[in-house]
Amino acid sequence: MYAVDLHAHTRFFHGHRSLGDRFDPIGVRLLAWVTGRRGLHGFATTNHDYYTPFSSSVVTVLPGIEVTTTRGHLLVVGPDPPAETEPGELTPAEAVDLAHDRDCVAIVAHPFRNSTITELEDLAVDAIEINGKHPRTRPLVAEIADKRGLPLVGGSDAHYPFEAGRAYTLIDAEELTPESVVEAIRDDRVEARVVDGRFDQALRRGYREIHRRKHPEDILGKPTPGIGEPPGESDADNRDS
Template identity: 60%
Template sequence: MFAVDFHAHTRFFHGFPSLGRAFDPLGARLLARTAKYRGLDGVVTTNHDYYREFDLGDESFSLLPGIEVTTTKGHVLVVGPDPPERTPQGELTPEQAVEMAHERGCAAIVAHPFRNSTVREADADFDAIEVNGKGTDPAEWVERLARDRGLPLVGGSDAHYPVEVGRAYTRVETDELTPESVAAAIRDGRVEPRVDRSPSQQVLRRAYKAIHGQKGWLEHPAPEPPGLGMPPGEDQNAPPPREPETRDSGRS
């Protein structure tokens, strides 16, 4: 069993492509260092519409390949061994993004399904639904969506700054942590989200909801959601406890 953040960015600012590309390797190292400190085993790098390989030189932590594809209806996470290096922003339909993911041996995940997105409505063969770390998607709605589609839930922080990594992550049931094994575990449903619901994270989530609400990015499905129940991952706080006696806390 491994703890992996399925949604994180190495470029912590947007609008400056050349500067961002120069910063990416440092961003990857900062993500890895913070995630490792918090007890995670790996992070999937899901930058917007591009994938870039990073070599940490650290066999005790995994940076796994992925990309966040901007489709015609919102974002789709593509996770697995061979994500595309580039995708045309806003040109692929969700169906095309999913087909592309599967052709490359990757899993396709609906990202933040109720924030600035109608991807969830697409008739596409998705592999999972994301519980997003920003907390803008009501947990019971995400749970109901996954149940209605017959899909597993996964967790990702949607970190744009290193401090945010691990606020939501996924427990992956697999014997080895490789891009192929992670994609297979998603498709097989051998995954489970975990969410940090500490007081500090609750405050941040209220702030995110206010900001995205002002932008008009939050959607509200009808009819009103059913009874509350236990939100995904709330039974355990993230990040998992550190185990310094078994982990190498240094960085190469």
């Protein structure tokens, strides 16, 4: 059994591709250190709309990319993710086909934040994510997964290294490789886990405040369902005990 964070980013900023490409190797080393300290066996690099191969002597680094589709984000994880995608160009169906053509799995990322992908009932995704930033949406995500007969996986959605591992996936496999992860997800030999220590609770409170202050509705011409506070994420519902 392997513990893997299936949603992690090697940088904390978007754009500035040349600067980011120079920073990414540092980000990978920091993610490897944090996930190793957390007791995880690996993580997937799922940067926004690009993939760069990396490796680590500390933990296993799995190939992946977070594709910005016309209706939200899809994680593509496996042996051969696309090197680059154009944000907002692919439909969810096209992104799923791209993933499957490259022997990867397609996972719905943070389904209740800026996403309407789960409204597409016939979409052939392979799993749905419990996102480390919104673990209280788990019952809602689990309900969708149960109706679709899909497995749940966990990912931290870390943009800063210290966020890594706060949600992860237990993978039942004999070895940890991109191919074995794809096979395990498709066979539903996975289990989503969320870490709920005091540090992780503080991280989530901080994230909610930052997200609230961003006022994303001010910068989007047509906000998608899930904008702002996902279901169950209101201040009243999030007073940690």
